[in-house]
Amino acid sequence: MAHAGISKAAHPEGQTGLFVTGVLFCPRRKPPDPGRRQAFMRGWDAAVAGTLYGSVHAMKTHANMGNLFGWINGDKPEVFREATWRGMWGGLGL
Numbered sequence: 174m175a176h177a178g179i180s181k182a183a184h185p186e187g188q189t190g191l192f193v194t195g196v197l198f199c200p201r202r203k204p205p206d207p208g209r210r211q212a213f214m215r216g217w218d219a220a221v222a223g224t225l226y227g228s229v230h231a232m233k234t235h236a237n238m239g240n241l242f243g244w245i246n247g248d249k250p251e252v253f254r255e256a257t258w259r260g261m262w263g264g265l266g267l
Contacts, residue, residue: 209235210258212234212235213239213258214239214254215239216234216236216237216238216240216242216243217242220239220241221248224240225240225244226240229241238261242257
């Protein structure tokens with residue numbers, strides 16, 4: 174499902190990821206863990222507070238991904254954020 178510049182896509186190497194405003198995000202090293210989830214949520218919180226990270230186009234990190242989702246969606250309940258986090262990885266079988 175595409176929304177506000179976000180869509181699932183296949184990486185040229187066959188990996189599944191998400192395109193957010195033209196940038197492909199896909200896990201290349203390790204499956205998500207609590208630390209990466211925390212970074213995603215911190216990035217979202219920063220966006221809600223008005224900070225769009227300058228590195229979102231240069232580095233594909235969990236914090237940057239959260240920052241973009243937060244910038245697009247704004248302040249949402251924890252259950253929405255958690256569903257977004259889990260939904261990112263659902264198509265990857267993680």
